[in-house]
Structure formats: structure tokens, C-alpha cells
Amino acid sequence: MTTTLPMSRFIQNYNQHLTLAEQTDAVLILEQRAGRPAWVLESEHRVRATAEATEYVAAALAALVHDESLVDRFASSFATAQPWVAFLPARDRKRFAVETAETLRACASIGRYTAFAELMEDWRNTAEIWSDPDLAAALSGGINEPLDQRV
Structure with missing residues (x-):
């Protein structure tokens, strides 16, 4: 409540x-x-219970994403929970699953989740770029004249 x-x-x-x-x-x-x-x-009791549950879930996810037979299915089906994941290329979905699970586990170990929130925001931004094929193509192409080499 x-x-x-x-x-x-x-x-x-x-x-x-x-x-x-x-x-x-x-x-x-x-x-x-x-x-x-x-x-x-x-209450402290609620905080400790939440921390324990979060550490358990993070450890379970970390184990899951390091099992090669499960990680691809997990990464692909994760789009049901987070629909924007569907915009990520298949190779990035696996990276997303591994990075978020490892980061969540690290965050749970210290009780601070800012790094996890920032990582999720970065991945959502990446998915947004991939959702626009023209933008993705423009950002994926080569750079004719790098900005740091102008005279």
C-alpha cells in the first residue's frame, strides 16, 4: 500500500x-x-526485502544471459516486456540482455541503480535510432570529413 x-x-x-x-x-x-x-x-524491513529480491533477480538474470542456449531466446522474447527492444538488431538484443543483467547485478550489490537507469536510457535511445531506417543509415555510414581534422 x-x-x-x-x-x-x-x-x-x-x-x-x-x-x-x-x-x-x-x-x-x-x-x-x-x-x-x-x-x-x-520501513527498513521493506527496503531489505526489496534489496534481497532485487539481488536474487539480478543473479538469476546474469546466470541466464551467460547460458548460450538461453540468451538468444531470452533477448528476443524480452521485446514482449519492453516493446522498444524489437527495434534493436538481433546482434544488439543479445548485448542488451547481457549488459543490462550484469549492470543490474552490480547495482544491486551496492544498492544504487543510477547506472542501470542510464544504461536503459542509452539502449532506448539506440532503439529509437534503429526505428528510423533513414536516421540509422545516416549514423551508420562513414564520415567523409571528420570534424576533428578540419583546418
Whole structure:
């Protein structure tokens, strides 16, 4: 269960909100004003459980993508979960599967997922380029006059 409330209301009655969250195992989302980021408040038990589950899934995926008999099928069928993966050439789908699984496992080991989010964004951008055949062809072609060699 998730409860969203303004940060100011949480501050005014924090004990009441924390007690209710403890009783219901709820996650509190505390919104701020003026475009400031929201904060997520959850129990240590929930955080540890999520971390353990994420480490397990990451290890399972890493094992899967290193099994040559499974990685191609996994990479191809992953387009069901992330439809944009279908735009990647077949050879890149395998690289995508391996890189994301390894990066997720590394991120799970330290509890920070910024590198994983950045990698996923890079792969989505790559898929977007491949979705436009003219753009993909233009970016895949040779460079007649490299910019760093101009006089």
C-alpha cells in the first residue's frame, strides 16, 4: 500500500503517519512544493526485502544471459516486456540482455541503480535510432570529413 501526502502535513503529524505506516506496512510518498523532489519513506524491513529480491533477480538474470542456449531466446522474447527492444538488431538484443543483467547485478550489490537507469536510457535511445531506417543509415555510414581534422 502507498500513501501520498504533502510533506508539511507529514511534519505536523509525523508520529501518527509513521504509526499508521508501521501497522499497514505502507510506503509514504511525501510531496514537496515548488518543483522540489518527492521523498519516499518506507520501513527498513521493506527496503531489505526489496534489496534481497532485487539481488536474487539480478543473479538469476546474469546466470541466464551467460547460458548460450538461453540468451538468444531470452533477448528476443524480452521485446514482449519492453516493446522498444524489437527495434534493436538481433546482434544488439543479445548485448542488451547481457549488459543490462550484469549492470543490474552490480547495482544491486551496492544498492544504487543510477547506472542501470542510464544504461536503459542509452539502449532506448539506440532503439529509437534503429526505428528510423533513414536516421540509422545516416549514423551508420562513414564520415567523409571528420570534424576533428578540419583546418
